[in-house]
Amino acid sequence: xxxxxxxxxxxxxxxxxxxxxxxxxxxxxxxxxxxxxxxxxxxxxxxxxxxxxxxxxxxxxxxxxxxxxxxxxxxxxxxxxxxxxxxxxxxxxxxxxxxxxxxxxxxxxxxxxxxxxxxxxxxxxxxxxxxxxxxxxxxxxxxxxxxxxxxxxxxxxxxxxxxxxxxxxxxxxxxxxxxxxxxxxxxxxxxxxxxxxxxxxxxxxxxxxxxxxxxxxxxxxxxxxxxxxxxxxxxxxxxxxxxxx
Ligand code: PGA
Numbered sequence: 750x751x752x753x754x755x756x757x758x759x760x761x762x763x764x765x766x767x768x769x770x771x772x773x774x775x776x777x778x779x780x781x782x783x784x785x786x787x788x789x790x791x792x793x794x795x796x797x798x799x800x801x802x803x804x805x806x807x808x809x810x811x812x813x814x815x816x817x818x819x820x821x822x823x824x825x826x827x828x829x830x831x832x833x834x835x836x837x838x839x840x841x842x843x844x845x846x847x848x849x850x851x852x853x854x855x856x857x858x859x860x861x862x863x864x865x866x867x868x869x870x871x872x873x874x875x876x877x878x879x880x881x882x883x884x885x886x887x888x889x890x891x892x893x894x895x896x897x898x899x900x901x902x903x904x905x906x907x908x909x910x911x912x913x914x915x916x917x918x919x920x921x922x923x924x925x926x927x928x929x930x931x932x933x934x935x936x937x938x939x940x941x942x943x944x945x946x947x948x949x950x951x952x953x954x955x956x957x958x959x960x961x962x963x964x965x966x967x968x969x970x971x972x973x974x975x976x977x978x979x980x981x982x983x984x985x986x987x988x989x990x991x992x993x994x
Contacts, residue, residue, distance in 0.1 A: 750946065752784065752948070752970055755950065756978025757839060757973055761979055763793065767793040768799075771801060773981045774981055781989050782991075784971075786807040786837050787807070788808070788839050812845055812849075814826065814827065827859075827863050831867070838863040839873070840859050840873065841874065841897060842912075843912060847914075853896030853897050857897050860902065860907075870908070872897050873909075874911060875952075877914045886931065890935060891934070894935065898944070904944040905946065908948050911950065912951075925962060928951050928963060932951070948970035950970060950971040951973070952972060955972045955973075957986035960972060961990060972987060972990075974987055
């Protein structure tokens with residue numbers, strides 16, 4: 750299974766800071782065995798594309814619409830992401846769901862359109878703390894997967910990121926058994942949908958000091974990293990982690 754380490758920069762960094770980061774990254778972090786993907790803010794993608802051109806480092810957009818162009822003020826065209834050299838679209842992050850009212854149905858449409866352009870759709874799913882406390886984790890994950898993947902995706906252009914909402918940006922990483930259990934469930938749902946070979950990443954307060962343990966868990970094929978992806982020093986140990994599962 751392909752191992753992928755993704756950095757989600759959210760709405761941090763400007764183009765100058767983006768260039769500085771990648772110059773430093775290129776001098777320290779080439780030839781990693783894991784695939785490394787960055788999701789800089791949209792306004793920094795041109796800087797990222799220029800800096801990463803000709804390298805094996807992948808990049809993508811944190812959100813893109815399900816149309817190539819048109820009267821959709823404020824949206825991002827996945828066709829332009831593709832033309833600029835991007836490979837990924839991040840979809841369904843809990844912050845998009847929470848602050849921008851993204852539903853599973855919209856995420857499915859965006860994922861389908863991204864795949865139709867040969868882009869990889871990285872689809873995020875995960876339960877809230879309330880849902881976990883009410884023992885609804887499994888049903889929430891199953892339902893999100895069924896709805897987000899209702900369009901019959903192409904397995905080779907799909908990545909799932911399991912991000913328990915309560916672990917994002919909180920410093921509260923999920924317990925190893927919770928991660929292993931969720932990943933096993935996600936893998937079995939993917940199998941039942943006929944999707945094999947799909948990497949399943951864990952996200953939520955991944956740091957240098959917990960990534961080795963997480964990388965040894967069955968079913969964990971990589972990480973989606975927020976805060977710790979903003980500095981080369983904090984992201985490099987995670988990007989270079991060896992998966993022993
Ligand atoms: P975090 O964010 O690593 O800062 O918890 C993860 C994410 O939002 O993808």
